[in-house]
Amino acid sequence: MATIGDVARRAGVSRSTVSYALSGKRSISSETRDRIHEAIVELGFTPNAGARALATSQTMVIGLFVHFFADEFSPAMLQYVLPISDAAREAGYDILMVTETDAPQALRRITSSDMVDGIVLLNVAHNDARIPVLREARQPGSMVGLPSHTDGVDVFDLDFEESARILVEHLRERGHRSIILITPQQHVFERGGAYAWRFRDAALERASRYGIQMFSYAGETQQPAVNRQLNEILDDRPEATAMIVHNDAAIAALPTVLHDRGIGVPDDLSVVGIFSEEFGRLFSLPYTAVETSPDELGRSAVQALVRRMVDPAAAGEYAVRFVEPRITDRGSTR
Amino acid sequence: MATIGDVARRAGVSRSTVSYALSGKRSISSETRDRIHEAIVELGFTPNAGARALATSQTMVIGLFVHFFADEFSPAMLQYVLPISDAAREAGYDILMVTETDAPQALRRITSSDMVDGIVLLNVAHNDARIPVLREARQPGSMVGLPSHTDGVDVFDLDFEESARILVEHLRERGHRSIILITPQQHVFERGGAYAWRFRDAALERASRYGIQMFSYAGETQQPAVNRQLNEILDDRPEATAMIVHNDAAIAALPTVLHDRGIGVPDDLSVVGIFSEEFGRLFSLPYTAVETSPDELGRSAVQALVRRMVDPAAAGEYAVRFVEPRITDRGSTR
DNA sequence: ACAGTGCATCGAATCGGTTCGAAGGAGACG
DNA sequence: CGTCTCCTTCGAACCGATTCGATGCACTGT
Secondary structure, eight states, rough: OOOOOHHHHHHTHHHHHHHHHOSSSOOOOHHHHHHHHHHHHTOOOOHHHHHHHHHHOOOOOOEEEEOOOSOOHHHHHHHHHHHHHHHHHHTTTTTEEEESSSSHHHHHHHHTTOOOOOEEOOOOOTTOOOOHHHHHHSSOEEEEOOOOOOSEEEEEEOHHHHHHHHHHHHHHHOOOOOOEEEESSSHHHHTTTTTHHHHHHHHHHHHHHOOOOOEEEEEOOOHHHHHHHHHHHHHHTTTOEEEEEHHHHHHHHHHHHHHHHHHOOTOEEEEEOOOOHHHHHHHOOOOOEEEHHHHHHHHHHHHHHHHHHHHSSSSOOOEEEEEEEEEEESSOOO | OOOOOHHHHTSSHHHHHHHHHOOOOSSOHHHHHHHHHHHHHTTOOOOHHHHHHHHHHHOEEEEEEOOOTSSOOOOOHHHHHHHHHHHHHHTTTTTEEEOOSSSHHHHHHHHHHOOOOOOOOEEEEOOOOOOOHHHSSOOEEEEESSSSSOTTTTEEEOOOHHHHHHHHHHHHHTTTTEEEEEEEEHHHHTTTTTHHHHHHHHHHHHHHHHTTTTEEEEESSTTHHHHHHHHOOOOOOOOOEEEEOOHHHHHHHHHHHHHHHTTTTTOOOEEEEEHHHHHHHHTOOOOOEOOOOOHHHHHHHHHHHHHHHHHHSSSSSOEEEEEEOOEEEOOOOO
């Protein structure tokens, strides 16, 4: 493979001249620049990434850490990964995607060997074991999901409290006094997925403030348990006139279950949820819902990260930014 | 950050000694080895990836090229990505994931800058524009999906012809003489997704051999068009007693559509499909189907690639390997 | 004619590893 | 006792880029 030395020889200049012609960091006469570019084309020269990384201490790669839980409803994760990859590329970065189970160790390996210039953490838990490792790393980090301590990192997440309030309010306005709430599966609470309790607690608080009865259930996540559970819940609470679903697996299964029982929406039951537009389209969900905006969250995380990588010193205070929930009315309530 | 020089100084040896102690390529007395390891721990030393790549011409990174089509039913892709990532890690490699729209250019960028030791291409089309680029690259490549020319690369794919035959045969044995076939969306044919016509043509051939009527439709891919089309097809072909679905979006929507029309499976209609076990579970699909084995395909692709990367010269002939389709009977036919 | 300025280019050092050849010392052997 | 091996270890070269300081040269102003 052609090196910068080959190009230099071919163009009859020194290696440093080629480097400057490429980077534009010093002025080069137009004749030599042309000669150099010719040589580059003829030889098909591309700078070696490793050598460049060594010389500049920059890899132009972002490490993306994705946690896949076997028990989880997976299609949701991809919605974050794609926008992140796109945003990174727009800023000139490639994505090193890490899915290892032992994420803290993998994170240490990646950061301390200087394979990446920055880190994006997805699906961050309240007491996420990756965060202490990230804090000790040389590279800046950005994350989606709210951890307990947010100093030294940028955090992006949906405002789940406000989301819950919006949905409860939406049902209250329509006179509902008895509501079923389906939360994420128990496991999400246990491993510290803060969005789970942030949403649930805010919903319960709001309901009790208005004297609304709310029946909260941690949803199942794998079929056929999901369908069975939904049926049990509906048997349990015939008095409920509305349902709030904060659970991907449950809401994806809901149309079939309701249909089987002959329950019409919104005539017999009002249903609202919280999921992304894309997810809704994928599963043809006809429910009014708060938009989770994975696209915006992913892109924002990358943009914040890029800012810090470009300017490691300044770049302002670390911040937690909550994306404002927007409700999309699909007419599933009355 | 600590370098190998810092470790050497601390341990009172030369840099090369540290390197040999780490790699084990020359024998080192146990006392010095211990001293070196102590120094490494105390300083928290990790070799710099860029420097190592430069010296060894190995990055220990695999480039994974994933094509995401906006019009595609996305959850399927993730099923390939995860096993690939896992298999790579088991072999000591990390994954650089590229999702760029202009894949050939991105591929050239990645390979010619030596960012990776090898390439995995997903969702390969018949006349895939990435393949000529890959063939010129220094790095070996491995792919999932069957291209028109397979020399110089390793190819893994499901045996779609045999899959079609198995399913047609399954229905023929049960006496079906009039079958609806739903293929991938038109767009897949147009961009050269060979699996689409390989399956369809084999199914049609088999049907005509037995004098079975087969009505073939290219499926829609986005809701609500999917449901509408399924209804139209069922209206069109009341005489059909069975259905073969080779389309993720259609089969995911099918339970609801059939239910709405009061069509019972298998009493009123026999249904078979082709999808992975995981996909079926995700959408609670109660249909007998050929397993697409994304897990096996992804892992095999990585393993073949690793073999070539480890031993660039030998490693035997390039090969096309078709995974044998297995049918999972879920009782949706009679 | 001469110092001063700016442009274009070069050479050498550097980044942090790996690897080859050589060298020093201990032990085996004739 | 001299020579040969083996075991350890060292020093230097190298991988392929970037970047700093220096140099040569043309041009300006005095």
